[in-house]
Amino acid sequence: MHDFYHIGSTLGKGSFAVVKEAQHKHTGVRVAIKMIDRSNPGFVAFDADALRKEIATMHRINHRNCIRLHEVFEEQGYICLVLDLVTGGELFDRIIARGHYSEKDAAEVSRDVLQAVAYLHAQGIVHRDLKPENLLYMSNDESMPEYKHIKVADFGLARCGSPDSPMRTMCGTPGYVAPEVLDPRLTAPHGYGPQIDVWSIGVVLYIMLCGFPPFYSENTVTLFRQIRRGDYSFPSPYWDNISDLAKAHFFDLVRRMLVVDPKQRLTAQQVIR
Structure with missing residues (x-):
C-alpha cells in the first residue's frame, strides 16, 4: 500500500x-x-x-x-x-444545524439518494440501514459544487437478496426500520426485500422537511408499534411553513413511501419518476 x-x-x-x-x-x-x-x-x-x-x-x-x-x-x-474521501460530514449534522431543509434542498437530497438506491436495487443490493448518519457530503466548502454532493455510506448491513437466500434478519436503526422487518408476517414466507430502503428514505425525507422523525418514543416497544401501524401525522405548526403546492406533493410522496404493506409501497425508481 x-x-x-x-x-x-x-x-x-x-x-x-x-x-x-x-x-x-x-x-x-x-x-x-x-x-x-x-x-x-x-x-x-x-x-x-x-x-x-x-x-x-x-x-x-x-x-x-x-x-x-x-x-x-x-x-x-x-x-x-x-x-x-468525504469531508463534508453527515446529513444528520446539517439537519441539526439548519433545523430543517428547504423544499428545494430536501428534493435535491432525496433525488440523489433515491438514484443511488435505485442503482443498488438494480444490482440486487439492499442497504438495510439508510439514515441521515449514513448519508455523507463530499465537502464542507460552500463555494464548491461538492458541498451538495451526497453519498450513501456504510454497507456493513447491505445484502444481496435472492429467492434462494431470503432476508429475514431484524436489523437497521429503530426509527428508520420498515414494518416488515419488525413483523415477518407482512412478507411471509419470502422474507423482506428492497422496499425496506424506500421506507427508510421516506423517514429521512420527513425529517428533512420538518426537523423531527415521524415515529418517536423513548420506549422501543411503543416505537415499533407506531411503525407497524404506520401511525404518524403532519402536525401543525411544524409543517405550516411548507407551501401549499409543495405540501400536496410531499404529503402524497411521504404517504406512498411510508405504506405499511410493502407491496403497495413505491419503488425507488417510481419515486424518482
Missing part, C-alpha cells in the same frame, strides 16, 4: 480500525484508507465474515452517489480499504 499512497493525517478512529487521509503517488487523487487491525481483540470478536461480505458488496458498486471501494490491501496484520 505504501508503494502507491502517501499516508496523511488521521480522520477518525474506531474500536479496531483507524481511518487515514491519503494521496495516490501517481494520480494525486485523495482518498480515505480504513486500516483494520486484525490482531485487535475487538476485530477478533467482530464477525470477520461480515467484513468479507461488505467488501464483496462494495466491489460491485460504482455510482456517483455511493461511497466507492477502490482497492483492498492486506499487509502487516492489517486489512486496508481504500475509499472515497
